[in-house]
Amino acid sequence: MMELNLTRKDYLQVGVTSPRTMKLLPEKKSKIQQKIAVADQTGVLQCFGLKKGEIVPLFKTLPTHKITRLELGGVLGSQPDKIFVATGSEVKGYTKKGKQFLGFDTNLTESIKTMWVCGSHLFLGGSYIFNHYIDCKDENYYLCSDRINDVSCLPMPRVTEVTPVLACQDRVLRVIEKSNLLYELEVSGPPQTLCVYANDGGEDGEEMLYGTADGKVGLVQLNRTSPSHRWEIPNEKRNGGILCMDNYDITSDGVVDLLIGRDDGILEVYGYDEADEPVLRFTQTLSESVSSVQGGVVASAGYDEIIACTYAGWIQGLTTEPQHKEAGPGDSVKVSEESNNKITALKQELEEMQQKVLQEREKYHYAAMNTKAISAVPQFNINDRFSLNKDDASYTLSIEVQIAIDNVLLQSDVPIDLLDVDKNSAVVSYSACDSENGNFLLATYRCQANTTRLELKVRSIEGQYGTLQAYITPRLQPKTCQVRQYQIKPLSLHQRTHILDDTRQMNELKLTGQFSLAEIHSWVSFCLPEIPERTPPGDTINFHFLSTFLDTQLDCFYKQGEGTFRSDNISTISILKDVLTKEATKRKINLNISYELKDDSIPLTLQRIHPKLEYQLLLAKKVQLIDALKELEIHEGNLDFMSPEYRQILEDADKLQTEYKKQPCHLERLYGMITDLFIDKFKFKGSNVKTKVPQLLEVLDNYELQNLVDFFATGGL
Incomplete structure (x- = not known):
């Protein structure tokens, strides 16, 4: 495997208004890409140039509505040198010198969330609506059943x-032909970002x-008749979700x-082996999510770089250019006059910024203490995510702020477990709770x-639902403090x-x-997570679910007047019956309820629980x-008298205790x-067997699968 050595290079911070999108503008006359276009939440588009490693602002637009997407475009077959931004329902186009040449109001009912530009073709996606324009004329339209x-x-x-x-969000790639769905292809998780393989779509462009x-991360081949999965990189280390991807030969192997880029700040480089399978070459952890x-x-001819934009607005680089010369014993490192001038200028700039911060703090303090002062609560943006993990049947709650976090208070009106997270360095303390008052x-x-x-990480109990709040x-x-609320649903682990x-x-x-x-x-x-808020099109709706904890399944089919x-x-089934009945009662709707139970399903469900229960008992x-x-x-000093099983337990003691603690x-x-x-089981048959629960617990303490199955069959009699 080729060794890849990259050193970090910080370019600039362009503010604290997030989220950020960034693109590199190619130069036609040079092999160096010297311009960086950046868009932010205040609607400002900025373009920076790099000259001899120095950042030079080229142009900056006035604040407008939040920019949700930035893409490059141009004449098909040539280098993309035009900047396109989406803001609200409008698309604007700029040259690399900052001149606006396009202002296209789509009049869409949804704000533009995603955009792709290819020649004269413009593809726009709202929350559920997809539109295709050619030369700014509406060509095709598609209403999606789940969020795009x-x-x-x-x-x-x-x-x-x-082929758009x-x-x-429903774990599906949808391939569109004109205004119709050509086909769907299921993937292993909710896809957040797409990228054309190797910038040209591979051998067949598909x-x-x-x-x-x-x-x-996965690769699929999307031909017209039979789409297929090529490969997928599993997330064995349970790193963050994928926010962005790009193709570039950073290893210089042709x-x-x-x-x-991941939402937990991890940046990775994958190469390909002889079988075109991905191989991890390099990884770097940044302090913020990579947007x-x-x-x-970019900066130095002959040296490849990776440019990343993070949530708080930092533009950071990883370069193959050696940043310093290693000194041998007795050698001294010589600093060039140019580098020395750079260091001096940076020190002076840092001192000026520190003075400016002190002046602004004093000014703010004076204004706040004034009797005529108007109280103002500082505003800050929060980037948060609450998502279900299939691997360990838990929810990941990630909270990111552009400024340092002092503390986060969690409050829940339903029972949940907090699980250990290795990358979490915060100190947690628990307070006494009054569970009788929820x-x-x-x-x-x-x-x-x-x-x-x-x-x-948190794990909920199915059947108990409510709200988790983060202060x-x-x-x-x-x-100042902001509150975020996260719904714990009745079937939250599905x-x-x-x-x-x-x-x-x-x-x-x-x-x-x-x-x-x-x-x-x-x-x-x-009742269930991952259901679109908007009612999907059509007269009937059918959803399938899988329990991440027990691997049991659920099929939901409903239409007007029937479910x-x-x-x-x-x-x-019992949880659904109770919750749906309660929701209908709130709306004063009478339900006719019927059910059909299969006794044979009980032993099969117990068999699915068996491996997990046996492992946890052991x-x-x-x-x-x-x-x-x-x-x-300690007392014997010699372990030869112990059985191999006990010796193995001692050898794995730390690992076992860590796993048990997690x-x-x-x-x-x-x-x-x-x-x-x-x-x-017996509630549906009209019997109350709660008095038999102590006997059931005795069976579990002396667990054998067949004994448990027999106990369920006889009801403890």
């Missing part, structure tokens, strides 16, 4: 027809890269590499100095899927009544033995799910 996260197009003119691709919210990344020759969690995370991003306090004067196993024994719940399609859709959206829900887990047993084994080791209450949750399954 990104828009791209297979490279023209390599493909015979214009939509990355949608290959597209996607990056998902759960941190996976093969374009893949540059990846844009590109490769090019307060189940009070935890405060105190952040270290200069921490701008905090990542937490975010930055290091600002005067002290994840959207597009595959249903019809061979399983499925229990069925059927509802009928005088309700509209929009009403029942809102009820289902209240059918099928699952191989009776507890899922883990708990091993952890309980560690202290006793260590005491024996999953608090995991075994109790499995016990709880089995108990709920037992109670729900």
Whole structure:
């Protein structure tokens, strides 16, 4: 594997208004890309040049509405040297000298979220609506059933027809032909960003890269008849989601590499082996989420660089150019006069900025203490995400602010577990809660100095639903706080899927009544995550779900006046029945409820729980033995008398304790799910078996699968 050595280079900070988008403008007369176009949330487009390593502002537009997308375009087949920005429902075009040549008001009902420019073709995506324009004339239109996260197009003119691709929140890539859906292709996670493979679509111009919210990157081939998956990079280290990608040969081996930016600040470079499989070449961790990344020759001719734009507005670079000469013993490093002048100028600029900050602080303090002062609360933007992880059935809550975070207070009115996160350096403290009044969690995370991003993990209990609140306090004067709310849904550990196993024994719940399609859709959206807020088009709606904790499945099919829900887990049906009935009662709608239960589904559900339960019981047993084994080791001094099993437990003691600590209450949750399954089975049959729960717990303490199955069959009699 080729070793890639990159050194860090900080260019500039362009402010603290986020989010940021950034593009490199190619120079036709030179191999050096010397211009960087940056857009921010205040609607300002700025262009910077690099001359001998110095940042030179070239032009800056006046503030308008928030810029949501920045793309480069130009004549098809030539270098893209025009800047296009999307703001609200308008698209503006600028030359690289800052002259506006386009002001196109699309009159769309949704704000533009995503954009792709290719020659005279303009592809725009709102939250659910996709539009295709040619020479600013409306050509095609498509209404998507779920939220659009990104828009791209297979490279023209390599493909015979214009082929837009939509990355949608429901884990699907949708390929559009004119105003119709050509086909859908499911991917492993919600795709957040798209990128044409190797900038040309590969051998046939049909290959597209996607990056998902759960941190996976994949390559698909999108031909006209049979799309296929080529490869996918798993997220084994559970890094952040993919926010941006680019193709550039940073390793100088003649093969374009893949540059990846993640929302936890990790920047990665992947090369390709002889079989065209991705291989990790380089990784760098930045302090903020990477909102844009590109490769090019930027500051020094002959040296490739990676330019990244982060959430707080920093433009940072990684360069292959040696930044210093290594000195040998007795040698002294000579600094050129040019470098010395740069250092002196930077020191002077830093001193001037410090003086300016002191003056502004004094000015603000004087104004605040004045009797005629008007109180003003400092405003700050928050970039937050609350998403379900399939791998460990937990939710990741990431909170990012442009300025340092002082503390974050978490409060929940439902029982949840806080899980350990390795990359979290904040100190957590818990406060006493009054659970009888609906307060189940009070935890405060105190952040270290200069921490701008905090990542937490929580695990909920299905059937118990409510709100998790985060009170975010930055290091600002005067002290101010913002509150973010995150809904914990009744079936919060279920994840959207597009595959249903019809061979399983499925229990069925059927509802009928005088309700509209929009009403029942809102009820289902209240119960389950990853459901679009807007009612999808059509007279009927069908969603499939998979439990990330138990691998059981749920099928939801509903229309006006009727809803059918099928699952191989009776507890899922029970939760849906209770919550949907409650929601209908709030709206004074009478429901007719019928259900069909399959007793054969119970042993199959217990078999799905079996591996997890057996593993957790064994883990708990091993952890309980560690202290006793260590005491024996101290007294005896020799471990030869121990069995290989016990010696292995001692060798893996730290690993076992760490794993057990990371999953608090995991075994109790499995016990709880089995108990709920037992109670729900007999509740549907009209029996109350809560008095049998102590017997069930005795069976679990002396666990054997067949004994548990027999106990469920007899009801503990």
